Amino acid sequence: MGKGESSSKKVITKEEWEKKLSEVKIRKEDMNKLVMNFLVTEGYVEAAEKFQMESGTQPDIDLGTITDRMAVRKAVQCGQVEDAIEKVNDLNPEILDTNPQLFFHLQQQRLIELIRSGQVEEALEFAQEELAPRGEENHAFLEELERTVALLAFEDTANCPVGELLDISQRQKTASELNAAILTSQSHEKDPKLPSLLKMLIWAQNQLDEKASYPHINDLVNATLEEPVT
Numbered sequence: 001m002g003k004g005e006s007s008s009k010k011v012i013t014k015e016e017w018e019k020k021l022s023e024v025k026i027r028k029e030d031m032n033k034l035v036m037n038f039l040v041t042e043g044y045v046e047a048a049e050k051f052q053m054e055s056g057t058q059p060d061i062d063l064g065t066i067t068d069r070m071a072v073r074k075a076v077q078c079g080q081v082e083d084a085i086e087k088v089n090d091l092n093p094e095i096l097d098t099n100p101q102l103f104f105h106l107q108q109q110r111l112i113e114l115i116r117s118g119q120v121e122e123a124l125e126f127a128q129e130e131l132a133p134r135g136e137e138n139h140a141f142l143e144e145l146e147r148t149v150a151l152l153a154f155e156d157t158a159n160c161p162v163g164e165l166l167d168i169s170q171r172q173k174t175a176s177e178l179n180a181a182i183l184t185s186q187s188h189e190k191d192p193k194l195p196s197l198l199k200m201l202i203w204a205q206n207q208l209d210e211k212a213s214y215p216h217i218n219d220l221v222n223a224t225l226e227e228p229v230t
Helices: 003-007 014-022 028-042 045-055 064-077 081-091 100-116 120-137 139-153 168-185 193-209
Strands: 216-219 224-226
Touching: 014 224, 028 045, 028 193, 045 064, 064 081, 064 168, 081 100, 081 168, 100 120, 100 139, 100 168, 120 139, 193 216
Parallel strands: none
Antiparallel strands: 216 224
């Protein structure tokens, strides 16, 4: 950006910006609903119960269902995929019946756990009996299966091209997909609203950067206003 273009920007001081922000009225009830939405979606049941008592904010789902959902999520995160499948079927068998991609990913995670524990013969048998037929019906599934089975070809799986499948992050990815499906089945958003609003804030700041120099919020945790760059 040239000097002429930079100098043509409007400069808004921190005092002016804070005055404008103070004129924006946001209801406390709306802020409380955002907090409750985050706690419910992310599964912080004890915090949600306490926040409900302190603020009087009502969650949009039965808080008792959060405990069940978190038990399913924790099972996947601990590598106990069979247990997770049983639990989700107890909650609502239609979740897996109507979501073949999710069910495949859970079965894929079961295969990964067998490989992780060194059960090579069991892993090959499971892949052939449970996953191969689904791969024949879906090319994307077949590619994922081939990547997973490729783990068996390497002694040093930590440094192999598909080693990330054994990372804990892979368990988290599968757990998050299952968590989202359970939330959807309960007519609840699969993602909390608060992170989306923060992304919108960053987008709005980037758009405004083209027209003005103003105090940014770069520290999203503390929401600290920084002096405008002039």
